[in-house]
Amino acid sequence: MTGTPAPTARIDRTDRIDIAYSPCPNDTFVFDALAHGRVPGAPALDVTFADIDVTNGMAERGEGSVLKVSYAVLPWILDEYALLPCGGALGRGCGPLVLTRDAGGSGADLAGRTVAVPGERSTAYLLFRLWAATEVPGGVGEVVVLPFHEIMPAVRDGRVDAGLVIHEARFTYQEYGLHRLADMGEHWEATTGLPIPLGAIVAKRSLGEERLRRIAESVRASVRMAWDDPEVSRPYVREHAQEMDPSVADRHIGLYVNEFTANLGPDGYAAVRGLLTRAAAEGLVPALAPGALDFP
Known part of the structure; x- marks a missing residue:
């Protein structure tokens, strides 16, 4: 699905940037002002909505000027893309969950079991692999990649033994009769003391340093405008929230849009x-080159 912001005299319509991000409430909240031409001096956006597994693949193929991607995919794309210092999703108490049909249990119960995950390049899966390395003796069995909205039904219906879920699933999994086996964010915070890195905004280095800085400034302004008047963004959030309960959408935004955004x-x-350093040490991702995360 693709959308184009309404015409406005505040932006230069000849300066256009293509961007892809998810229809999730945190992304539509963050980009509402920018997508609709309310950020003075910002480029016009040609918006494509796509789940994170799709945008990760786009980044690996070099498709798209600006993308919302998983932090886990950065080691494969930072030669071509720069990490923007804003617009993404990090936080505390917001990590992916491992869900099962049965209450109780531990990581050892996943040994040799089938687990559904929302993409093998997702940050959720990277956090899961770091957790499983110490908590699942012998390792899990088969890993099945599913769109994130299909994971909880698959666990409920017994098609997989467990599911790794993200986004608003942490608020709604009880409705599927499921139980939390482990919280990847709790494990990450307990072992590192750091916030949980989830989704990043990247832009092609070929855009040039001046334009990259302008894009970053525009994204940051869009975030602040959303905070200043949250009601303005509600129609955009509701339009793309896939029939999500408004209270769940508000909790989603409150959890994933914060000072790190x-x-x-x-x-x-x-x-x-x-x-990424810990994952590289485990052989899960390539090592980062010096200065790879630096913003121009």
Whole structure:
């Protein structure tokens, strides 16, 4: 699904940027002002809505100027894309969950079992693999990739033994009769003390340093405008929230849009660097080149 912002005199219509992000409430909240031409001096956007597994693949193929991607995919794309210091999703108490049909249990119960995950390049799966390395003796069995909205039904219906869920699923999994086996965010925070890095905004380095800085400034302004008047963004959020309960959408935004969305800052960069350094040490991702995370 593709949308184009309404015409406005406040932006240069000859300066256009294609961007892809998810229809989830945190992304539509963050980009509402920018997508609709309310950020003075910002480029016009040609918006494509796509789930994170799709945008990760786009980034790996070099498709798209600006993308919302998983932090886990950065080691494969940072030669071509720069990490923007704003617009993404990090936080505390917001990590992916492992769900099962039965209450109780531990990581050991997943040994040799089938687990559904929302993409093998997702940050959720990377956090899961780091957790499973110490908590699942012998390792899990088959890993099945499913769109995130199909994971809870698959666990409920017994098609998989467990599911790794993201987004608003942490608020709604009880409605499927499911139980939380483990919280990947709790494990990450307990072992590192750092916030949980989830989704990043990246832009092609070929756009040039001046334009990259302008895009970052525009994204940051869009975040602040959303905070200043949240009601303005509600129609855009509701339009793309896939019949999500409005209260769930509000909780989703409250959890995933925070100070790190406006500015990664030292703690945010430490979290991203910590995740990718630890994953590289485990042989899960390529090692980052020096300065790969630096913004022009």
